[in-house]
Amino acid sequence: MQPSRFVQELIDIVGERNVLWDDYDLRLYEYDGSVDRALPQAVVLPESAEQVAEIVKLCNRASVPYTARGGGTGLSGGSIPVAGGVLITLVKMNRVLEVDLENLRAVVEPGLVNLQLSEAVAGNGLYYVPDPSSQKACTIGGNVGENSGGPHTLLYGVTTNHVLGVEVVMPDGELVEFGGKALDLPGYDLTGAFVGSEGTLGIATKITVRLVPLPEDVRTLLAVFNTVDDASATVSEVIGKGIIPAAIEMLDQMALQAVEASVHAGYPEDAAAVLLIEVDGLRDGLDEQAQAIRDIAEAHNARSLRIAKDAKERELLWSGRKGAFGAIGRISPEYYVVDGVVPRTKLPEVLEAIAEVGRQYDLRIANVFHAGDGNLHPLVLFDGAIPGELERTKEAGAEIMRICIRAGGVLSGEHGIGMEKAELMGELFSDHDMEVMLKLKAALDPEGLANPGKIFPTPGRCVEIPRRPLAGIGW
Amino acid sequence: MIEQVDLTTLETELKSVAETRKPDGAEAEPWSVGGVAPALVCTPSDPESLGEALAACDRAGAAVVPWGGGTQQGLGNPPERYDVALVTTKLDRLIEHEPGDMTVTAQAGMSLSELQSTLRAHGQWLPLDPPVLPGATLGGALATDVSGPRRLKEGGLRDLVIGTRAANVDGRVSRAGGKVVKNVTGYDLNKLHVGSLGTLGILTEVSFKVAPLPPADRTWYCAFEDPKSAGLALSKLLWLPVSFAALDLVNAATAAELGLSLEGAPWALLARATGFGPAVERQLSEFRTGTEARQGADTVTLAEQQAEGLWSGYLEKAAKRRWGEDRLTCRMALYSAEQGAVAAAVAGVGEKPHIWGHGTGALFWSAAVEAAGRAEAVARLREAAHQAGGRLIVENRGKGGTGLDVWGPEEPSYEYMRAIKRQFDPRGTLNPGRFVDGI
Numbered sequence: 058m059q060p061s062r063f064v065q066e067l068i069d070i071v072g073e074r075n076v077l078w079d080d081y082d083l084r085l086y087e088y089d090g091s092v093d094r095a096l097p098q099a100v101v102l103p104e105s106a107e108q109v110a111e112i113v114k115l116c117n118r119a120s121v122p123y124t125a126r127g128g129g130t131g132l133s134g135g136s137i138p139v140a141g142g143v144l145i146t147l148v149k150m151n152r153v154l155e156v157d158l159e160n161l162r163a164v165v166e167p168g169l170v171n172l173q174l175s176e177a178v179a180g181n182g183l184y185y186v187p188d189p190s191s192q193k194a195c196t197i198g199g200n201v202g203e204n205s206g207g208p209h210t211l212l213y214g215v216t217t218n219h220v221l222g223v224e225v226v227m228p229d230g231e232l233v234e235f236g237g238k239a240l241d242l243p244g245y246d247l248t249g250a251f252v253g254s255e256g257t258l259g260i261a262t263k264i265t266v267r268l269v270p271l272p273e274d275v276r277t278l279l280a281v282f283n284t285v286d287d288a289s290a291t292v293s294e295v296i297g298k299g300i301i302p303a304a305i306e307m308l309d310q311m312a313l314q315a316v317e318a319s320v321h322a323g324y325p326e327d328a329a330a331v332l333l334i335e336v337d338g339l340r341d342g343l344d345e346q347a348q349a350i351r352d353i354a355e356a357h358n359a360r361s362l363r364i365a366k367d368a369k370e371r372e373l374l375w376s377g378r379k380g381a382f383g384a385i386g387r388i389s390p391e392y393y394v395v396d397g398v399v400p401r402t403k404l405p406e407v408l409e410a411i412a413e414v415g416r417q418y419d420l421r422i423a424n425v426f427h428a429g430d431g432n433l434h435p436l437v438l439f440d441g442a443i444p445g446e447l448e449r450t451k452e453a454g455a456e457i458m459r460i461c462i463r464a465g466g467v468l469s470g471e472h473g474i475g476m477e478k479a480e481l482m483g484e485l486f487s488d489h490d491m492e493v494m495l496k497l498k499a500a501l502d503p504e505g506l507a508n509p510g511k512i513f514p515t516p517g518r519c520v521e522i523p524r525r526p527l528a529g530i531g532w
Numbered sequence: 533m534i535e536q537v538d539l540t541t542l543e544t545e546l547k548s549v550a551e552t553r554k555p556d557g558a559e560a561e562p563w564s565v566g567g568v569a570p571a572l573v574c575t576p577s578d579p580e581s582l583g584e585a586l587a588a589c590d591r592a593g594a595a596v597v598p599w600g601g602g603t604q605q606g607l608g609n610p611p612e613r614y615d616v617a618l619v620t621t622k623l624d625r626l627i628e629h630e631p632g633d634m635t636v637t638a639q640a641g642m643s644l645s646e647l648q649s650t651l652r653a654h655g656q657w658l659p660l661d662p663p664v665l666p667g668a669t670l671g672g673a674l675a676t677d678v679s680g681p682r683r684l685k686e687g688g689l690r691d692l693v694i695g696t697r698a699a700n701v702d703g704r705v706s707r708a709g710g711k712v713v714k715n716v717t718g719y720d721l722n723k724l725h726v727g728s729l730g731t732l733g734i735l736t737e738v739s740f741k742v743a744p745l746p747p748a749d750r751t752w753y754c755a756f757e758d759p760k761s762a763g764l765a766l767s768k769l770l771w772l773p774v775s776f777a778a779l780d781l782v783n784a785a786t787a788a789e790l791g792l793s794l795e796g797a798p799w800a801l802l803a804r805a806t807g808f809g810p811a812v813e814r815q816l817s818e819f820r821t822g823t824e825a826r827q828g829a830d831t832v833t834l835a836e837q838q839a840e841g842l843w844s845g846y847l848e849k850a851a852k853r854r855w856g857e858d859r860l861t862c863r864m865a866l867y868s869a870e871q872g873a874v875a876a877a878v879a880g881v882g883e884k885p886h887i888w889g890h891g892t893g894a895l896f897w898s899a900a901v902e903a904a905g906r907a908e909a910v911a912r913l914r915e916a917a918h919q920a921g922g923r924l925i926v927e928n929r930g931k932g933g934t935g936l937d938v939w940g941p942e943e944p945s946y947e948y949m950r951a952i953k954r955q956f957d958p959r960g961t962l963n964p965g966r967f968v969d970g971i
Contacts, residue, residue: 159767159869160893182773204716215714217723218691233944239865239893239922240688241677241727243939244968245949249690249723253716270773293632299655299744339774342810398712402632430714431633470714486707486718493706494719496955501948512718 063119067101067143070111075102075149086126086144090191092393092447093134093476097124097144104149106224106232106262113260114230116143116506124508125256127168127199130191132394133475135203135255139510145260147198153177154263161268162221162238167198167261171205174266183268186213189471190379201261204253206471208304208378209335211429213269215471217252222265225251228258228502238265250497255473256508258501272303272337276347277365279374280332280354281325285309288330289404291357292428295334295350296401302350305429306333306378309408312385312423312436319384322377328360332428333378381425382436389421389438395454399466401431410460411435418453420446432470433461455481474512483514537615539571542592546616549584550576563617565597566610566934573599575619579639579697579705579736582618586734587703589616590961597963598730600641600672603665606855606928607676608729609938612965620671623736626650628711634742635694635711640671640735651742659686659743661843663850671735677727680847681778681804684891686743690726695739698725698732701957711739724952731967732956746806749777751839752819755797755829759783759879762801763872765826766891769803770868774818778804779891780846781871783879786888789849790842797829799875804843846888853886853898854928860906861898861928862913868893870920877916882909893922903932910936939968946971 060068064078077083077100088094098121103109116123122142129136138144151168158181165174171192175184188207189195195205201223206215213219222236236248251258282288292305308316308331313324324331332354336346351362365371377384385392399407408424411433415422421438435457439450458468458478462485468478482491491513498505498513546552552574560569576582589596595613597605600620620641627637631654638647644660647670651657661680662673674696679688686692695709698721708721724732756762759781766779780802782790787800794800801823805815820831834842854861860882866874871889879887882899889895901909910926914937917924926938946969953960953971965971 157867158771160867161770162867182771204720206714210714214687214691217720218687227948231944233948235945237921238867240683241679241865241894242923243865243925244943244945245728245732245952246677246690246723246726247945247948249726250720253720255716270771273773296634296744297632299747301744338807339811339814341814342808345810346808398710398714400630400633400635400712402630427714431712432714465710466712467710467715467717469716470712471716473716474718482718489704490706490708491718493700493956494708494721497719497721497724497952500951500955 089131091134097138125260127196130195132472133477135475203473224263225259274340275337277371279363280359281361287357304335307428309424315384316377393437395435396472397461398470399464403464545588549581577622583699583703590701598734600669601667603668608966637739697737748809748812754823755794756799759875760872761826767869777806781889783887857931860901864895864917866893866922
């Protein structure tokens with residue numbers, strides 16, 4: 058089969074080895090970490106910002122939509138090409154371009170894997186803070202797109218707090234820089250507006266991030282509770298006492314059981330909830346902080362408490378949390394990760410309401426989440442082989458979102474809206490709120506070719522997914 | 533838009549939605565910006581009427597200056613046109629503060645100091661210590677992206693704001709973000725408002741993350757002969773796993789006003805540590821070691837009371853320098869490690885300048901400069917900032933300084949900023965001409 062003229066033009070930009078266009082290859086790119094899928098008509102793997110710019114310009118000339126993709130670990134379908142078109146995969150642009158030790162900044166390409174940045178600077182006593190659980194595979198560019206978080210963002214903030222500048226291929230095909238190494242530059246904070254825009258305002262080709270000195274020491278506590286309420290009350294009181302731990306993670310009983318079956322982290326399987334709490338910083342005073350947390354947990358009926366004695370035990374305690382999603386695979390063929398945020402004082406009632414959703418939809422729901430900032434991750438267990446179960450699962454997910462909204466929360470804390478929750482946006486925001494947000498889109502992407510079908514509900518509530526080649530283009 | 537604005541009709545319309553005055557002469561003076569006084573001053577008492585008033589101005593082709601406490605109206609260019617001051621100070625209600633959530637929501641016209649005292653009663657604060665005069669509002673702080681020494685550890689307004697409601701030129705009030713600390717739900721329009729000088733909409737409500745008041749809070753300083761050594765000490769201290777609350781570089785003129793004795797040395801590094809007692813003590817020893825290694829003098833420890841007065845005096849005096857009529861005051865946005873070198877370079881510009889900088893890389897220069905010499909001073913300062921990879925903004929043009937280049941040369945990104953402005957405010961109703969690139 059000969060490449061079409063359009064594909065040939067892509068090949069002219071990036072070379073033959075960097076374009077995929079036969080059906081077999083395309084199938085590998087129709088999904089990400091979420092439950093949705095859609096097929097691109099071509100996949101390109103550019104090696105430079107200039108190539109990305111040329112690809113975007115070509116797409117503009119041909120009115121073809123394009124979607125940027127990093128590691129493909131996204132959980133809301135942000136990198137799924139819902140409207141078809143070109144999938145621009147940035148994994149070959151994966152260099153650390155500069156480490157500026159004096160100013161505590163690094164400049165990286167978007168395809169760099171998150172963890173590799175921290176590894177690259179660890180020798181200098183520094184790290185990159187946002188640590189999504191997928192950090193071994195997700196890319197910094199993808200993190201920018203979805204404003205990713207992670208367990209350690211409670212004290213130190215999420216991606217948007219650590220990204221200070223971006224070089225972007227704008228939807229008009231021009232390469233432009235927003236922000237930079239210095240703070241508070243003149244003009245609108247377009248870096249801030251760009252982070253979390255899910256690839257709908259352009260494609261980042263260079264990212265300037267803040268590097269932070271590695272904490273000198275850390276204390277990791279595991280507290281086991283017989284009720285979720287006691288665990289939640291502990292979280293509130295720790296924070297209320299002015300202690301802001303680096304992380305507070307909660308696992309409920311179902312999650313605990315799955316974890317124990319998988320990694321044997323020493324979590325008791327009959328408990329209702331465990332909290333994994335970590336304080337870090339200067340060694341001085343850390344033991345006092347850990348003790349204060351311990352006292353609070355005990356006052357809230359913790360049935361057992363464990364403080365990691367060394368790095369190895371800390372790793373073990375964390376392995377349960379970090380491996381929790383994978384462990385769910387032990388007890389269910391598939392699971393659907395829901396991402397929602399509520400004010401942290403609402404956690405007990407919201408968790409109860411989520412359990413009720415599980416009963417109502419006859420689905421098992423495990424909870425593994427960032428309790429410190431109220432960021433929930435209910436995992437709805439299902440079996441896609443059972444007809445109708447995926448649909449029921451998605452409905453249960455939507456119901457959980459409504460619970461979050463009623464509790465004063467939002468639809469996503471770190472996974473983004475993507476295609477998954479676009480239709481739910483209208484339940485949180487008014488049409489007018491969204492119209493105002495879309496002014497930003499209209500200003501920067503008037504043609505609407507940058508990752509269409511994401512974040513906002515599509516008029517008519519149904520995205521037109523081209524099953525056949527787009528009009529006017531031979532694929 | 534050169535057509536004449538029908539102010540009589542507009543006045544009637546505004547009066548139907550909100551308290552509206554037509555100040556004249558001396559009464560108009562406090563509302564003037566860059567020597568231009570408004571025809572009308574409108575003070576709505578709720579967000580909806582603020583929206584209606586804004587829409588009425590927009591329809592009439594009248595230019596609006598959003599007005600909070602009016603404490604920082606000297607920022608930016610003088611407005612190209614100015615018909616109506618839209619005042620937010622009646623939107624001053626606390627909407628929600630749940631201490632356990634460590635978030636707060638208030639109307640944008642509430643004063644920063646009132647919010648702080650509300651939070652303080654619960655052992656919390658909005659971790660922001662900007663150099664502003666009393667009366668500065670939450671909305672005004674956000675629109676001007678003002679911050680102070682403690683931005684170093686606590687982050688700036690872009691990090692603290694989690695939600696906003698804003699009146700748009702079509703009169704409707706829309707919201708973005710939320711009341712939770714972690715959020716990727718729709719575009720983060722909050723960030724667009726930060727530092728926008730009210731050119732995209734008028735904030736009516738804001739939600740912030742708040743922080744606990746620290747149990748321990750200590751301050752030290754150390755004199756230096758050479759600003760470059762001080763700057764080097766500063767950047768080395770930032771590299772330690774020691775999260776200082778503030779690390780400020782000040783020159784002798786600034787230190788003298790604060791009553792600090794530098795024993796003839798021209799520069800000093802001020803340090804503040806907050807947190808748990810043992811960690812704070814440790815920070816002192818790190819500061820002492822770090823400054824000694826860079827030829828700093830002996831570290832001086834301040835008593836708690838003295839320290840509190842020092843920081844409030846520092847901010848108060850900075851605020852006054854930012855708005856003194858005879859002064860020229862500039863803010864440089866620098867890489868943190870370049871501060872010492874730039875401070876050295878700009879110390880020779882002007883007569884007896886005050887120079888002070890935060891560990892974040894914000895470096896201020898302020899001096900009494902005659903109107904005729906200001907353009908040249910700005911050019912020299914800007915060159916020093918640009919040579920170090922930074923930028924310079926004129927914060928206080930001083931009386932008669934209307935022709936100064938406040939924002940500096942055009943950047944390629946401004947094209948996209950103009951596009952955003954056209955979408956949000958197509959008629960140029962909001963603060964026309966005051967922001968970068970004539971926005």
